[in-house]
Amino acid sequence: MKVTRRDLLGWSAGAAAGLLFTPVPWKLLDDTSIWTQNWRWIPQPTRGPVEVKQSFCTLCPNGCGVRVRMAAGWPVGVAGVASDPISRGALCPLGFAAQQLNWHPQRVHTVRHRGNSTSWEEARVAFAKACGEGKIAIVDGQPGRAASVAMKTFVEKRDGSYRVALAPEAQALAPYGAWSGLGAIGLGYDLENAQTVVSFGAPLLDGWGAPGRFTRLWAERAAGMADPQLRLIQVEAPLSGTAVSRTAARAWQWVPIRAGSEGALAAGLARVLLDEHLVRARGPMPTMTAGEAADQTGLSGGAILDLARTMVARPPVVAIANDGNPAIAALNVVLGAVGTRGGIVRRSKLAESYASADAVIGASYGTARAVLIDSTVPWDFVPQTDAEVFRFAAWDGGAGQADWLLPAPGFLEELTDVPTAPASAIETYAVAPSLVNAPAEVQSAAQFLGSIDPAAIAVEKIIHQRCDDLFRGRAGTVYGKEATAVAKIASAKEFEEQLWKGAVWVGVPPRSGDLRCELKEWPASGSSGRSGNASNANWSSAWLAPVLPPLASKLCQESNLREAPVGRKA
Amino acid sequence: MNARYGMVIDLDRCTGCGACMMACAAENNVPPIPQASTRTGVTPMLVRQVSNGMEGGARREVFIPILCMHCEHETPCVHVCPQQAVEVDQATGIVMQMPQRCLGCRYCMTACPYHARYFNWWDPAWPAGMEKSLNPGVAVRMRGVVEKCNMCHGRLHSAKEKAAAAGKREIDFADYVPACVEACPTAAIRFGNLADENDPAARETHSPDAFRLLARIGTEPKVYYKSKEAWVKELAESKSGRGPEVKHG
Numbered sequence: 001m002k003v004t005r006r007d008l009l010g011w012s013a014g015a016a017a018g019l020l021f022t023p024v025p026w027k028l029l030d031d032t033s034i035w036t037q038n039w040r041w042i043p044q045p046t047r048g049p050v051e052v053k054q055s056f057c058t059l060c061p062n063g064c065g066v067r068v069r070m071a072a073g074w075p076v077g078v079a080g081v082a083s084d085p086i087s088r089g090a091l092c093p094l095g096f097a098a099q100q101l102n103w104h105p106q107r108v109h110t111v112r113h114r115g116n117s118t119s120w121e122e123a124r125v126a127f128a129k130a131c132g133e134g135k136i137a138i139v140d141g142q143p144g145r146a147a148s149v150a151m152k153t154f155v156e157k158r159d160g161s162y163r164v165a166l167a168p169e170a171q172a173l174a175p176y177g178a179w180s181g182l183g184a185i186g187l188g189y190d191l192e193n194a195q196t197v198v199s200f201g202a203p204l205l206d207g208w209g210a211p212g213r214f215t216r217l218w219a220e221r222a223a224g225m226a227d228p229q230l231r232l233i234q235v236e237a238p239l240s241g242t243a244v245s246r247t248a249a250r251a252w253q254w255v256p257i258r259a260g261s262e263g264a265l266a267a268g269l270a271r272v273l274l275d276e277h278l279v280r281a282r283g284p285m286p287t288m289t290a291g292e293a294a295d296q297t298g299l300s301g302g303a304i305l306d307l308a309r310t311m312v313a314r315p316p317v318v319a320i321a322n323d324g325n326p327a328i329a330a331l332n333v334v335l336g337a338v339g340t341r342g343g344i345v346r347r348s349k350l351a352e353s354y355a356s357a358d359a360v361i362g363a364s365y366g367t368a369r370a371v372l373i374d375s376t377v378p379w380d381f382v383p384q385t386d387a388e389v390f391r392f393a394a395w396d397g398g399a400g401q402a403d404w405l406l407p408a409p410g411f412l413e414e415l416t417d418v419p420t421a422p423a424s425a426i427e428t429y430a431v432a433p434s435l436v437n438a439p440a441e442v443q444s445a446a447q448f449l450g451s452i453d454p455a456a457i458a459v460e461k462i463i464h465q466r467c468d469d470l471f472r473g474r475a476g477t478v479y480g481k482e483a484t485a486v487a488k489i490a491s492a493k494e495f496e497e498q499l500w501k502g503a504v505w506v507g508v509p510p511r512s513g514d515l516r517c518e519l520k521e522w523p524a525s526g527s528s529g530r531s532g533n534a535s536n537a538n539w540s541s542a543w544l545a546p547v548l549p550p551l552a553s554k555l556c557q558e559s560n561l562r563e564a565p566v567g568r569k570a
Numbered sequence: 571m572n573a574r575y576g577m578v579i580d581l582d583r584c585t586g587c588g589a590c591m592m593a594c595a596a597e598n599n600v601p602p603i604p605q606a607s608t609r610t611g612v613t614p615m616l617v618r619q620v621s622n623g624m625e626g627g628a629r630r631e632v633f634i635p636i637l638c639m640h641c642e643h644e645t646p647c648v649h650v651c652p653q654q655a656v657e658v659d660q661a662t663g664i665v666m667q668m669p670q671r672c673l674g675c676r677y678c679m680t681a682c683p684y685h686a687r688y689f690n691w692w693d694p695a696w697p698a699g700m701e702k703s704l705n706p707g708v709a710v711r712m713r714g715v716v717e718k719c720n721m722c723h724g725r726l727h728s729a730k731e732k733a734a735a736a737g738k739r740e741i742d743f744a745d746y747v748p749a750c751v752e753a754c755p756t757a758a759i760r761f762g763n764l765a766d767e768n769d770p771a772a773r774e775t776h777s778p779d780a781f782r783l784l785a786r787i788g789t790e791p792k793v794y795y796k797s798k799e800a801w802v803k804e805l806a807e808s809k810s811g812r813g814p815e816v817k818h819g
Contacts, residue, residue: 033674034670043710044701045704046701046702050707071706072702076703076704076706077596078596079753080752080753090589091753091755092589093588093589096596100703103699103703104700215585215587215756216756218585219583223580223583223758224580224583246585250585256626256627550696551595551596552602554595554600558610559588561591561618561619562588
């Protein structure tokens, strides 16, 4: 048989058509697809020994316990620690991706002076020169740490000023600190014993305090209950249109008022409480009448009366402000919620010595020659000063807010201790060991100051001394794998070892009557602007880093769940 | 005995914090989407916010975490897949997605009544060095395939390995907890073996407050929800996934 060119072409065409009815081309297509999905430059997880270590998250002052899965020495997963008495196994959403932060593109890797790269030696010389030429100030964002002691000692030796940028929760306690003469630090809310909580715009279920504290209380004692053991009343303006905040959405009762009228409502409530004899007179009579309060808040007089009755129906009741509004603090005085169980309390005296009670709130530095800002201070804190600013930061938030930008340790890269969280009613202490080797180019503020003053005490020594002091106090309980009274621990070494392994020391509960506020007249209503501005963006107000983990795009970009916090992008 | 792993999500406890979404993405090496993109990324767990439509003090809102419902009966995605890339694991009841078999035709996305499936449009990418933070127990997500919740199958594998190393045939249930369940700060998500009547999660499915999304279509999801609010239950029958009103602050 003679094979012609026509036959060859026909067979070829037939074979090509027939091939389409076999799995071969489709399998090849699939394999090619898989091959192109696995280029060598596609990132692959790090392989290596996997181990689980424990430490504390220091990305906000709440210091939640974290269980960190490490692979080949790198953190690859973060989860909460159920035995942690403060966070009780909960973390904020950002904490679950915090392991990404150390590789964030905005990580600061070099010392910069007015935008130009320079060296640590240059920075050291410049700061030492400033110390010699005039007064200096140091701003701390998490007072009460061992590093705080190191910074405070350094600045006080030079007749300088140690300042504190308080967390929002602590700012709301400032009026009680001023009226009692104790200072804002060392006070807290005894929420665990409260039965009615009236929040004036504070995002109690959305980033207020440690995530495991109020949200767990609410879940256990209020969620889904028609008559909850813990009544959460949220007084707050709608976000925009008819939308409400997370806390208002899940509160037992939401009281919508006009934005910025929280102080007027507090005065109106106090007036009604006193006029109707719903409380024993403990405070001054506001000059504002209930009718005037109704006009300002948009509520009816009857609604204010109903709210006042509801508040006192199930004591103890405490009002929580979202800022330092003194009217809301005065309402607590009228309610008898200051210095009592379930209200505003003073932490035990034993541990209070660790807090910086002499800290000054504010940012007017006057004639300071230089200001050093620790990396624990939120990026949006900008000192109003002409002084030369040395800013420690692990991540650069942009906007050139400092003359000197100094690379600081990132997530889990620094040994630190964790003092009591802001607004906590009970004193706590923990040690957060570094789990990751910090890059050679970073230094903490305490290390930097130690390189200028060789006589400065190292953070590790201060932590050792604190553990020793706590052990000698023989008070409180250590929560590790199990709870152990300090009095039953055999030695200071054993006590310290437990803390280094992730245990938390918890002091004795506060006593009623340790805090008194004398208030002769109703204070002028003031607001720092936080009240009435509740928004879905306030969910991470305590987040220190000027950046978010890239995975936060799940919350802010790939879903409608949240808006990115102002000034912070994933 | 074969297990039927499932969840009961108490909507009255959910504050919509998003911790479950973040923990899920971190555990499963889900990459962030490119910043300039307006497409939907891979969100195996997605929390949605819905309201009762009222205004003022009468307004109520709940947050509904939506994930693969792991349908027990007539599983729609299994039926439409031309590649047999989806199957119900008879040993666990988990609806498994095999990305190596997936052609990316997205029939399953269309078929899923809960809109719980996502197409991966991009090669996974992280900023330089960040690959060191990836979970070594899970492969990175492949481009061009459909993704969904697999109830943290990597964690199930780890639990099986641990059991095998100890010479056991059955896993210790305490070793297998999906990331979203572990992350929830209010313990709103309860995970368990629904085939075991003594399991707390299985008992909760019999609660008068328990319901399933679109129960009337008969897919018998293994993800249950709970709420005391009648309007939430009504909503669950009428809408799902992308349907409910979504609001932005």
